[in-house]
Amino acid sequence: MTPALRRWIFLAGAAGLVAFYLWGLVGLPGFGDYPGPYGDIINRIAVGQTNATGVVSAVNFEYRGIDTVGEEFILFVAAAGVSVVLRHLRSEREREALDEAREAPPTSDAVRYVALILTGPIVVFGWWLASHAQTSPSGGFQGGVVLTTAFVLIYLAGQFLAFQRISPTDLTEAVEAVGAGGFAAVGVGAVALGLAYLTNFLPLGSTPGGVFSSGTIALISFFVGIEVAAAFVLIVGELVEQTLLVREGTK
């Protein structure tokens, strides 16, 4: 198929898409005229029912918690998939990491200092996000990704060796499994008490918006933070490791 033909087929398809989109748009309420009722109902009842002032987190980890279990396992499976796709082929061997340290252009001092200065605050920030899902716009997913950037900064500041030393693959995989399993286990805990899966069975705390309020919402967010951070460290590690591989015969 020539590029020109491909473009014509695309334009024909796009014209149809635009037509259907416009048709669909006619039936939508205008921007700013949210008709409800689900969002309004949840906004009314969520704080009273869960003691979480962050209603988005309450939706994610409570009202549609079962969806979020699936969402978390999508990420879990993706990290496993990246490991499988990037497994070492028979014709590849790993270059000695020391070689790499010698060959790589030295990291500039500016990058190194900025990365080192940022690492500590970013760990604290990520942890704060992962542990405040119940009060503010944050949660395990956001906090986990921020925690991962701390590891990436260490990779930027030093060499791959330092990154590997602080995130050994086996340990990272175990931590990821604990995060993913912990979420599922919270749900099973409710079942063990004779409640429905993922029912909020922990004490809700006395004041809405406290860090130790909202029962399982805070606990699940914590596990999600661990899982997300470990999954992304694994994915980044696998991709970075590819730079160390040489194919036999090329080098």
Place this chain on the structure above:
Amino acid sequence: MHVFPFVVVAWILAVGLYGIVTSRHLVHQIVCLIVVQSSTYVLLLGVGYRTGAVAPYFFDIPGRTPAVDPVVQALALTDVVVEAAVTALLLAFAVQAHKRFGTLDPQELVQLKG
């Protein structure tokens, strides 16, 4: 009826699709897919918006304050996570494709496969 945000959605979607179709580099193509998916964030948040309403966080505001729909915001979060997972997998495939065939041009890859 105020439809401008929905026009933006269509525009982001179209630009991303056009990029995917005409791309000459797999990594560029993956980035275009991210652009396509970004249109869904705008759509989700646009659908749940109410003029003058606040974010659905009742930490320091009264519980009766009109707020936007938290359900679509939670969906947008799911969207982001799935996008990150898909992107990671696709990038891994791109790495392997480059190792195997020595090129990242989708059109050359098609010819290689015959």
